[in-house]
Amino acid sequence: MTDKTYLLALDQGTSSSRSIVFDRGGRIVAMAQRELTQHYPQPGWVEHDPMEIWQGQLATARDVLSQAGLKASDMAGIGITNQRETTLLWNRRTGQPVHPAIVWQDRRAEPLCARLRQDGMEPTIREKTGLVIDAYFSATKLRWLLDNVPGARAQAARGELAFGTVDSWLIWQLTGGKVHVTDVSNASRTMLFNVHRNEWDTELLAALDIPASVLPEVQPSSSHFADADAGLLGHALPIGGVAGDQQAALFGQACFEAGMAKNTYGTGCFLLMHTGDKFQPSGNGLLVTSAAQTSSRAHYAMEGSVFVGGAVVQWLRDGLKAIKGSAEVQSLAESVPDAGGVMMVPAFTGLGAPYWNADARGTITGLTRGTTVAHIARAALESIAYQSAALLQAMSRDVVAAGGQPVTELRVDGGASVNDLLMQFQADLLGIPVVRPEVTETTALGAAYLAGLSCGVYAGTDELSKLWRVERRFMPTLGRTQAQEAMARWEHAVRQATAT
Numbered sequence: 001m002t003d004k005t006y007l008l009a010l011d012q013g014t015s016s017s018r019s020i021v022f023d024r025g026g027r028i029v030a031m032a033q034r035e036l037t038q039h040y041p042q043p044g045w046v047e048h049d050p051m052e053i054w055q056g057q058l059a060t061a062r063d064v065l066s067q068a069g070l071k072a073s074d075m076a077g078i079g080i081t082n083q084r085e086t087t088l089l090w091n092r093r094t095g096q097p098v099h100p101a102i103v104w105q106d107r108r109a110e111p112l113c114a115r116l117r118q119d120g121m122e123p124t125i126r127e128k129t130g131l132v133i134d135a136y137f138s139a140t141k142l143r144w145l146l147d148n149v150p151g152a153r154a155q156a157a158r159g160e161l162a163f164g165t166v167d168s169w170l171i172w173q174l175t176g177g178k179v180h181v182t183d184v185s186n187a188s189r190t191m192l193f194n195v196h197r198n199e200w201d202t203e204l205l206a207a208l209d210i211p212a213s214v215l216p217e218v219q220p221s222s223s224h225f226a227d228a229d230a231g232l233l234g235h236a237l238p239i240g241g242v243a244g245d246q247q248a249a250l251f252g253q254a255c256f257e258a259g260m261a262k263n264t265y266g267t268g269c270f271l272l273m274h275t276g277d278k279f280q281p282s283g284n285g286l287l288v289t290s291a292a293q294t295s296s297r298a299h300y301a302m303e304g305s306v307f308v309g310g311a312v313v314q315w316l317r318d319g320l321k322a323i324k325g326s327a328e329v330q331s332l333a334e335s336v337p338d339a340g341g342v343m344m345v346p347a348f349t350g351l352g353a354p355y356w357n358a359d360a361r362g363t364i365t366g367l368t369r370g371t372t373v374a375h376i377a378r379a380a381l382e383s384i385a386y387q388s389a390a391l392l393q394a395m396s397r398d399v400v401a402a403g404g405q406p407v408t409e410l411r412v413d414g415g416a417s418v419n420d421l422l423m424q425f426q427a428d429l430l431g432i433p434v435v436r437p438e439v440t441e442t443t444a445l446g447a448a449y450l451a452g453l454s455c456g457v458y459a460g461t462d463e464l465s466k467l468w469r470v471e472r473r474f475m476p477t478l479g480r481t482q483a484q485e486a487m488a489r490w491e492h493a494v495r496q497a498t499a500t
């Protein structure tokens with residue numbers, strides 16, 4: 001055990017980079033954040049500047065230590081959590097990226113995905129990785145970079161390039177280019193990782209024509225990855241925890257046992273249910289992914305992803321100019337008793353699980369002369385809950401079919417989970433309690449916990465379970481018949497959004 005009681009979490013997300021200092025009890029001591037610029041060079045393309053990711057993340061780490069009145073030497077270690085699937089490729093010698101980062105939302109690799117499906121690769125990829133073939137994942141983004149960046153494939157063949165998800169990029173930078181590594185949870189989102197054997201899959205690498213030389217080493221999520229250079233923060237710190245944001249949130253929510261589930265309401269929505277050491281394929285359009293792992297033993301989670309969750313509120317603000325700030329959306333939506341028959345399907349970049357329709361586009365239906373911007377705002381908020389409910393219902397069908405029990409409560413976190421109207425509507429649709437913890441920054445908390453385990457701050461997950469505390473429990477108030485009718489209206493709206 002260590003006598004140091006603080007942990008530094010680096011939380012690099014889609015729309016911002018944050019750093020949070022936690023104390024041993026899992027409470028936030030200080031937090032610093034910087035927005036991350038979004039680039040849309042073509043329709044369906046989304047990019048980030050890799051150097052902005054690194055420099056913004058480093059700046060927040062320095063800022064948060066200053067705000068907390070602490071030094072790096074007061075930290076037991078660093079945990080890293082990150083937007084998953086976002087793909088970077090850089091020169092090993094210079095450390096310079098060869099192209100902007102291709103963000104998880106980006107759809108440019110869909111033609112390659114279509115070819116892989118036509119070639120009959122879907123069953124193999126699903127069995128080995130737990131994923132479906134989709135441009136969402138890193139593999140086809142990496143293949144696009146190798147095929148479209150001049151000289152990239154030849155450089156990769158000579159071993160000169162390094163591929164990584166955002167965690168690998170940050171560790172590379174934190175160690176001055178000495179360490180190229182990732183964890184199992186991030187590796188499991190690439191579509192190149194065999195989640196049964198916890199290793200890169202040579203058959204998939206060959207099928208996608210990706211040289212193994214570009215890949216990082218893979219470690220358990222709670223382990224010693226590297227030491228951050230002393231010159232960056234003033235003291236060398238062990239990087240002891242790494243996990244993709246959603247697996248980190250599952251860990252931060254203390255969902256350590258099979259059947260426990262959480263939903264994170266961020267830019268997208270991500271519903272994960274722990275399935276223990278059981279690889280449980282889905283018959284309802286969901287994914288199997290590696291949960292954060294504290295040892296070499298494989299653990300899994302069933303996952304459903306909503307591409308546009310909280311981002312629909314950003315669209316109301318930036319696209320429609322319906323609100324000036326995201327915080328206004330609850331009061332605007334509450335100014336009307338319901339959505340007035342308006343349904344919004346925010347399929348701006350297609351639909352994720354359980355629909356997996358890349359061609360779907362956003363629709364607003366049920367408009368009348370009486371429709372106001374408040375009705376549209378309420379429909380936008382409700383769309384987040386509808387999409388999440390569709391996921392949990394699909395997940396429950398899978399669990400029951402496998403002889404298990406449906407989820408009995410949903411733990412929630414992320415920025416939009418502070419919206420009481422949304423959380424109550426979520427409970428009403430699901431018919432089970434929706435539980436919000438005291439600390440909703442569970443993504444960063446999970447990374448801190450993983451680091452704390454490897455750095456000796458915590459003895460085990462039993463200790464972490466005792467630190468999880470409820471802030472509010474939302475109980476369902478809508479009758480089940482009414483909830484089922486509402487979901488039927490949602491599915492009808494989805495069919496309209498996917499009609500060709």
